[in-house]
Amino acid sequence: MKILVCISKVPDTTTxxxxxxxxxSIDSKGVKFILNPYDExxxxxxxxxxxxKGGEVTVxxxxxxxxxxxxxxALAMGADNAVLVKASYDFDSFQVAxxxxxxxxxxxxxLILLGRQSIDFDSFQVPSLLATxxxxxxxxxxxxxxIDSNKIIAERDIEGGKEIVETSLPCIISTQKxxxxxxxxxxxxxxxxxxxxxxxxxxxxTNKYVEILSLQLPDKKRVGKIVGDSDNEIQEIVNLLHxxxxxx
Amino acid sequence: MNxxxxxxxxxxxxxxxxxxxxxxxxxxxxxKENIFGLIITKNEINDDILKxxxxxxxxxxxxxxxxxxxxxxxxxxxxxxxxxxxxxxLLFSGNATGLELAPKVSVLLDxxxxxxxxxxxxxxxxxxxxxxxxxxxxxIKLKLNKQIKVLTLRPNIFTAKEDNIENINKEVYNVxxxxxxxxxxxxxxxRNEGKLDVSEADIIVSGGRGIKGPENYYxxxxxxxxxxxxxxxxxxxxxxxxxxxxxQVGQTGKTVSPNLYVAVGISxxxxxxxxxxxxxxxxxxxxxxxxxxxxVADYGIVGDIFQIVxxxxxxxxxxxx
Numbered sequence: 001m002k003i004l005v006c007i008s009k010v011p012d013t014t015t016x017x018x019x020x021x022x023x024x025s026i027d028s029k030g031v032k033f034i035l036n037p038y039d040e041x042x043x044x045x046x047x048x049x050x051x052x053k054g055g056e057v058t059v060x061x062x063x064x065x066x067x068x069x070x071x072x073x074a075l076a077m078g079a080d081n082a083v084l085v086k087a088s089y090d091f092d093s094f095q096v097a098x099x100x101x102x103x104x105x106x107x108x109x110x111l112i113l114l115g116r117q118s119i120d121f122d123s124f125q126v127p128s129l130l131a132t133x134x135x136x137x138x139x140x141x142x143x144x145x146x147i148d149s150n151k152i153i154a155e156r157d158i159e160g161g162k163e164i165v166e167t168s169l170p171c172i173i174s175t176q177k178x179x180x181x182x183x184x185x186x187x188x189x190x191x192x193x194x195x196x197x198x199x200x201x202x203x204x205x206t207n208k209y210v211e212i213l214s215l216q217l218p219d220k221k222r223v224g225k226i227v228g229d230s231d232n233e234i235q236e237i238v239n240l241l242h243x244x245x246x247x248x
Numbered sequence: 249m250n251x252x253x254x255x256x257x258x259x260x261x262x263x264x265x266x267x268x269x270x271x272x273x274x275x276x277x278x279x280k281e282n283i284f285g286l287i288i289t290k291n292e293i294n295d296d297i298l299k300x301x302x303x304x305x306x307x308x309x310x311x312x313x314x315x316x317x318x319x320x321x322x323x324x325x326x327x328x329x330x331x332x333x334x335x336x337x338l339l340f341s342g343n344a345t346g347l348e349l350a351p352k353v354s355v356l357l358d359x360x361x362x363x364x365x366x367x368x369x370x371x372x373x374x375x376x377x378x379x380x381x382x383x384x385x386x387x388i389k390l391k392l393n394k395q396i397k398v399l400t401l402r403p404n405i406f407t408a409k410e411d412n413i414e415n416i417n418k419e420v421y422n423v424x425x426x427x428x429x430x431x432x433x434x435x436x437x438x439r440n441e442g443k444l445d446v447s448e449a450d451i452i453v454s455g456g457r458g459i460k461g462p463e464n465y466y467x468x469x470x471x472x473x474x475x476x477x478x479x480x481x482x483x484x485x486x487x488x489x490x491x492x493x494x495x496q497v498g499q500t501g502k503t504v505s506p507n508l509y510v511a512v513g514i515s516x517x518x519x520x521x522x523x524x525x526x527x528x529x530x531x532x533x534x535x536x537x538x539x540x541x542x543x544v545a546d547y548g549i550v551g552d553i554f555q556i557v558x559x560x561x562x563x564x565x566x567x568x569x
Binding site for chain 1: 317319320323343344345347348349350351352354355356360361362363364376379380381382383384385386387388389390391392393394431432433434435436437438439440443444445447448451475493494499500501503507508517518519522525528529530531537542543544545546547548549550551552555556559560563564567568
């Protein structure tokens with residue numbers, strides 16, 4: 001089975017965000033970038049399927065040279081090949097999906113795995129965009145995946161429960177927390193991964209659909225009424241919930 | 249924009265509140281005759297609630313070859329309807345269904361897509377969209393450079409407003425769809441029985457590390473019960489195995505915007521704030537007055553949660569009579 005895992009690089013959640021000089025993007029000075037946490041589940045799931053059923057795992061990312069490190073992390077975890085679709089400028093999610101589709105048409109994977117969302121723009125959209133571009137079925141936010149020859153049963157998290165979805169290969173799955181526990185790469189594998197070849201694939205620069213006009217920090221915090229734990233003070237909060245918030 | 253299509257959803261054959269929110273959002277952008285609701289279902293539906301919230305046109309699609317939901321097949325149906333009606337803006341709810349379906353529709357329609365909309369305004373005939381990024385630590389404003397635009401709206405941000413109309417124009421459309429278009433099929437929906445889910449609740453009470461152990465979670469459950477809300481949890485509590493992942497609020501859990509969010513013994517790590525800071529009101533209870541949760545709270549009580557929560561429950565019961 002040929003498995004393509006698509007990953008991305010994002011600012012660490014705990015990083016402080018400052019507005020950049022263009023007022024449209026963040027100031028990346030001092031920002032720590034990491035492998036998108038949901039993509040770790042996608043890599044791990046790809047590796048487990050390969051270990052069970054044989055085949056190969058190729059990891060791909062769209063971005064500039066600095067994305068080599070997340071590809072090497074995936075190689076150290078056990079991926080066989082790494083592909084950098086090299087773009088040195090800004091691109092939107094549709095362009096990401098379009099470029100993954102370009103590579104997939106050449107590579108012909110049986111299964112494409114991605115994280116459910118990247119934690120920078122939190123849009124959940126690339127798996128579905130890619131599915132339609134390739135005319136593949138897809139299931140998003142999957143917390144359990146079973147593959148039996150060509151048939152796939154995926155459990156997908158929805159509001160207040162789960163959907164059990166049946167589909168078949170080739171298909172696209174986006175991974176949710178709970179699907180597996182991603183492994184930590186071992187030191188010798190990290191050293192080996194540094195020497196591995198990373199294939200470059202050309203970026204097709206189509207028109208951008210999304211034009212960012214401004215990026216701002218959210219309005220300054222709410223002016224909170226913070227009290228102690230005396231009876232009267234707790235009563236005051238309950239009264240506010242009743243009279244001001246009108247919730248009780 | 250000229251014509252808006254709203255993707256309507258049912259839960260137990262009742263229109264979801266998030267669908268009504270879309271009607272209000274659309275009514276704020278254009279006149280009623282240019283707004284079309286679409287419902288894809290084989291069931292008989294009651295449209296009274298749609299009239300109450302001011303939807304003038306309803307398109308019904310019921311000639312489905314299968315009963316199963318399928319994002320591939322349904323995206324093709326929406327595409328056909330949108331093309332027939334010359335729609336240039338499509339609105340979906342930003343729930344599990346919408347987030348999966350809307351991007352598919354956008355590709356079929358050669359449209360531009362943006363997710364998680366929290367603000368929508370028309371400035372000089374141009375649609376300006378606001379959306380949180382970087383776990384809510386920043387907000388971007390954007391526009392979409394395509395004639396047809398597809399959006400998902402974050403639930404419970406655009407309040408549904410009553411806007412009674414007398415008559416609703418209903419039309420049944422036939423679509424060309426075959427069993428082969430159902431590339432993936434939902435076989436079964438497993439509901440978490442007897443439990444209100446955090447993503448569907450008006451009020452949520454969540455516990456964090458400060459609750460000290462699963463045996464103390466009854467405090468959270470009781471407070472949720474008197475408030476008529478759902479039980480949530482922080483990541484620490486879920487990772488410790490005290491509560492199921494379905495209750496987790498935050499970046500690796502669910503993003504919620506209830507009317508009231510009560511955080512009990514939760515310090516307020518940025519990952520947690522990402523999942524709940526757009527709540528309308530936030531009440532925090534924590535022993536550490538420096539805890540970051542108090543910076544986003546409307547109301548806060550500093551002290552021992554094991555003393556405070558029982559008193560809070562008593563006082564709420566008194567008010568509720």
